[in-house]
Amino acid sequence: MKRYLKVAIVGACMAAILILATGCSAPAQDSPSKETTVEFDGGTLSYAQGDLAVKVAGNATTGYEWTSEIEGSSAVAKGDEYVSEEGSKAEVGKGGVHTFRYAAEGSGEATITLKYARSWEASSDDKTVVIKATADNGAFTKAVVE
DSSP states (O other), rough: OHHHHHHHHHHHHHHHHHHHHTSSSOOOOOOOTTTTEEETTTTEEEETTTTTEEEEOOOGGOOOOEEEEEESSSEEEEEEEEEETTTTTTTOOOOEEEEEEEEEOSSSEEEEEEEEBBBBBOTTTEEEEEEEEEETTTTEEEEEEE
């Protein structure tokens, strides 16, 4: 009887040690589903898994508009949208936010260039934002504004 009790106690102790050891394992690496947000002068860049969004301030009523170009095959444009300031209804002189959305494809690097300009003239007010994005198996792993 004492022998069964010793075996049962040893077995329970081993089970407890295994449960504790499992709970004390090293923390998992950052999940690709975690959203990363980077602020830069005039906007924000955020990405999680296969989606990347860039929000930039703009004012479509002045003739300026944001355009997007992509070099590389690891990012594709999903669309863009301009939303004027709340309540402004695109009144002259009122600004807004232009949002560009991209999807990751495959693995590799892409350069996304956003330009803010009037199509009919060059000006010192023109802006350029260059983003270097890295994708791995259809998910963005890194994106930086240069």
